[in-house]
Amino acid sequence: MGVTCVSQMPVAEGKSVQQTVELLTRKLEMLGAEKQGTFCVDCETYHTAASTLGSQGQAGKLMYVMHNSEYPLSCFALFENGPWLIADTNFDVLMVKLKGFFQSAKASKIETRGTRYQYCDFLVKVGTVTMGPSARGISVEVEYGPCVVASDCWSLLLEFLQSFLGSHTPGAPAVFGNRHDAVYGPADTMIQYMELFNKIRKQQQVPVAGIR
Amino acid sequence: MADLLSVGVNLEAFAQAISAIQALRSSVSRVFDCLKDGMRNKETLEGREKAFIAHFQDNLHSVNRDLNELERLSNLVGKPSENHPLHNSGLLSLDPVQDKTPLYSQLLQAYKWSNKLQYHAGLASGLLNQQSLKRSANQMGVSAKRRPKAQPTTLVLPPQYVDDVISRIDRMFPEMSIHLSRPNGTSAMLLVTLGKVLKVIVVMRSLFIDRTIVRGYSENVYTEDGKLDIWSKSNYQVFQKVTDHATTALLHYQLPQMPDVVVRSFMTWLRSYIKLFQAPCQRCGKFLQDGLPPTWRDFRTLEAFHDTCRQ
Numbered sequence: 001m002g003v004t005c006v007s008q009m010p011v012a013e014g015k016s017v018q019q020t021v022e023l024l025t026r027k028l029e030m031l032g033a034e035k036q037g038t039f040c041v042d043c044e045t046y047h048t049a050a051s052t053l054g055s056q057g058q059a060g061k062l063m064y065v066m067h068n069s070e071y072p073l074s075c076f077a078l079f080e081n082g083p084w085l086i087a088d089t090n091f092d093v094l095m096v097k098l099k100g101f102f103q104s105a106k107a108s109k110i111e112t113r114g115t116r117y118q119y120c121d122f123l124v125k126v127g128t129v130t131m132g133p134s135a136r137g138i139s140v141e142v143e144y145g146p147c148v149v150a151s152d153c154w155s156l157l158l159e160f161l162q163s164f165l166g167s168h169t170p171g172a173p174a175v176f177g178n179r180h181d182a183v184y185g186p187a188d189t190m191i192q193y194m195e196l197f198n199k200i201r202k203q204q205q206v207p208v209a210g211i212r
Numbered sequence: 213m214a215d216l217l218s219v220g221v222n223l224e225a226f227a228q229a230i231s232a233i234q235a236l237r238s239s240v241s242r243v244f245d246c247l248k249d250g251m252r253n254k255e256t257l258e259g260r261e262k263a264f265i266a267h268f269q270d271n272l273h274s275v276n277r278d279l280n281e282l283e284r285l286s287n288l289v290g291k292p293s294e295n296h297p298l299h300n301s302g303l304l305s306l307d308p309v310q311d312k313t314p315l316y317s318q319l320l321q322a323y324k325w326s327n328k329l330q331y332h333a334g335l336a337s338g339l340l341n342q343q344s345l346k347r348s349a350n351q352m353g354v355s356a357k358r359r360p361k362a363q364p365t366t367l368v369l370p371p372q373y374v375d376d377v378i379s380r381i382d383r384m385f386p387e388m389s390i391h392l393s394r395p396n397g398t399s400a401m402l403l404v405t406l407g408k409v410l411k412v413i414v415v416m417r418s419l420f421i422d423r424t425i426v427r428g429y430s431e432n433v434y435t436e437d438g439k440l441d442i443w444s445k446s447n448y449q450v451f452q453k454v455t456d457h458a459t460t461a462l463l464h465y466q467l468p469q470m471p472d473v474v475v476r477s478f479m480t481w482l483r484s485y486i487k488l489f490q491a492p493c494q495r496c497g498k499f500l501q502d503g504l505p506p507t508w509r510d511f512r513t514l515e516a517f518h519d520t521c522r523q
Contacts, residue, residue: 001430032503120503121448146428146448146489149408153489156499163500183408183430 002121002145003184005157006192007170008199009126009138017128017135024126024140025115027164033119039127040069041139042111043197046095046102063102064194065095068186076190084187107132110197112139121145122160129200137200140165141189148183150176225288232285236278243271337468369418374400377419377472381479388483393440401440403433404479407486410451412458413442419471421478424458426451453507453519454485464511484514495521 012020029035048060066076067089075091078084087094095102114127123143129136142161147153154172161169174195175188246267251260305316375392378400382390391403399422402414408429415423427433427446435441446452465477492499493506494515506516 121450122503146450147409148428148430152409155492156489156505159499160503181408 001148001184001186001189002123002143003147003150003153003157004141004143004189004192005161005170005173006139006141006189006196007161007165007168007173008196009140009165009168011138017138021114021126021128021138024138024164025117028117028119028124028126031119031164033117033122033124036116036118038069038114039116039125040067040111040113041127041193042067042109043194045105045108047105049101049103064197065092066190066193068190068193071186074186076187078187078190078194080194084191086187108201110136110201112193114139124164129197131201137203139193139196141193143189149181150184150188151180222288225285229282229285229289232278232282236275236282239271239274239278243268243275246271333468371398371400374416374419377475378402381476384476385479385483387486388479390479395439401442403440404482405429406483409486409488410454412482413440415442419475421462421475424455424462426455426458450488450504450507453504454488457508457519458482461511481509481511481514484509484516487516491516493518493521 009020009024011017012023015023043064043066046063046065048063061082062080064078064080066078068074068076073088075087075089076084077087077091095104108131110129110131112127112129114125117124117126121144123145125139125141125143127139127141129139142157144153144157144160147156154176158169158172173192175191246264251264254260254263301316301319304319371394378390378392382388387407389405391405392400393403394400399418400416402412402416404412404414406412410429411427411431411433413425413427413433414421423442425442425445428448428451431446431448431451433441446455461481462478465474465481467474488507489505491506493501495517498518499505501518501520504518506518506521508517508519508522509515510517510522
């Protein structure tokens with residue numbers, strides 16, 4: 001697992017989500033990247049059940065259960081600013097059993113699907129973020145395999161991002177700042193996805209104009 | 213040479229026997245020449261016959277003498293012993309199909325050549341050291357008249373010495389750790405871990421570096437049965453490139469008389485890779501060129517360059 005940066009690509013003016021994704025993939029192919037299949041990252045939200053809240057009425061915490069096709073046998077469970085867990089896929093079944101403590105917010109299942117590209121040692125995934133039937137945005141994930149310490153290769157990643165994202169290049173993700181010399185792990189990638197999904201959820205729906 | 217003598221072959225007698233064979237051959241050919249020439253021209257027939265017979269007898273006597281000498285010497289030569297002092301390479305010599313796979317003769321030739329090469333290189337380096345190109349005041353102290361003495365071979369060093377040198381280098385740099393093991397005989401195999409950037413496997417032959425292979429920090433360096441995997445390449449192109457550069461470096465840092473200096477310089481060069489992902493190229497200023505960071509480190513200044521940017 002190399003250092004990964006997940007960011008959102010804003011939809012181009014006057015174009016739909018589909019067309020922006022196509023623009024991006026064409027730029028990547030011109031750079032010399034090779035297509036290598038598809039990927040999918042999804043996320044379900046759970047509230048802590050009301051019965052477990054204390055008499056003081058503390059606010060319920062949100063838990064996110066996520067899957068990543070890069071790690072098909074694993075399941076990630078994260079709290080917003082708190083601990084995270086990597087479990088195997090039986091965890092989903094466990095969540096059904098824990099219905100008393102965690103209730104799922106069914107309408108909030110969000111996922112991103114798209115294609116994987118390989119360029120030298122970089123793995124680029126461009127996906128369409130969908131919530132239900134509607135496309136809400138575009139996620140771009142870039143992973144640099146050889147390096148495992150985040151603070152080492154941020155400048156390198158930035159240069160690569162600029163080469164195909166141009167002016168939409170993001171700033172350094174928050175997780176990079178937290179862990180200075182620690183080895184980067186898949187949980188950090190899932191935290192970045194969780195933050196991205198939350199941001200997109202809060203955004204307004206992308207206007208469905210221009211499909212005439 | 214001393215080993216062969218102890219085996220039972222008397223080399224001097226051997227050489228003498230060979231020259232005795234040559235003497236015998238020449239005396240036999242003299243006999244036939246005499247016969248071919250026939251009788252010489254003398255006044256009387258008897259004189260001619262007598263001279264011819266006398267000449268012929270002389271030649272036959274010399275043939276007899278040489279044959280006796282040869283027999284005497286061949287008894288002195290003795291038989292080589294039955295057991296193989298050559299071990300595995302001697303078994304190669306038993307291959308009957310010599311035309312298609314002349315392995316043993318090629319092996320011997322290669323071995324003799326490399327020995328001669330080493331000997332000549334030692335002599336040459338001794339002579340070159342005398343003709344110093346430095347202009348400093350203090351001379352080496354070797355006068356031109358004194359012959360250069362034969363350098364002790366550094367190919368056969370005690371393993372303890374190698375261990376000591378490596379452990380001293382290990383303590384030199386804090387971010388580099390060297391682990392030594394000898395899974396395959398006497399040649400040492402080092403696993404060098406540089407920070408959290410990369411791992412290098414160095415295969416050595418006494419104190420000379422033979423091969424290196426560079427892999428990422430997160431990649432597995434052991435095979436399934438727990439041994440060091442010294443053959444498979446890295447999965448990442450950047451480390452495959454660094455492996456090529458490391459091979460160039462081990463060919464560049466050469467000093468046959470002082471191999472520990474060589475190992476030290478190689479490790480110093482390797483240590484400059486701690487900033488593999490952080491240093492931009494000194495020539496073009498960018499981080500990436502064809503998707504690769506600056507992988508080349510200059511041998512003298514240790515500056516980072518892209519492979520395509522280096523002078």
